[in-house]
Amino acid sequence: MAQAKKGDTVKVHYTGTLDDGTLFDTSAEREPLKFTVGGGQVIAGFDIAVIDMVPGDKKVSVIPASEAYGDHSKDLVTDVDRERFPADMELEIGQQLQVGLADGEQAVVMVVDLSDTSVTLDANHPLAGQQLTFEIELVEIL
Secondary structure: OOOOOOOOEEEEEEEEEOOOOOEEEEOOOOOOEEEEOOOOOOOHHHHHHHOOOOOOOEEEEEEOHHHOOOOOOHHHEEEEEHHHOOOOOOOOOOOEEEEEOOOOOEEEEEEEEEOOOEEEEEOOOOOOOOOEEEEEEEEEEO
């Protein structure tokens, strides 16, 4: 039976959890995830985990932060004066905002702290710095 290799398009079912068991994503109740192995469409550790699997294989793969969303960078956390936000804008910790960057690009940031005078924004991916555990089932190699 064929094994998944770099360049193959595959379909997988997966469940992703954090070290404390918290579920952060799953393909259960959805169509399997379709991607090209090594194509940069999924995190590096997930790509690596699928290599050499055959359809029907199931495995558990623990992916370190360096092969997932990277380490949490303090350089991507910044305080912004509260007055830079509209006065009627209700902000809360955990809220995601889309902000414009100096180069014209857009970025998604998360509100991580609030005071009367400042808002702390974090541009790291929400899973940055986390080790991720995936239960993976290779459904099909296309």
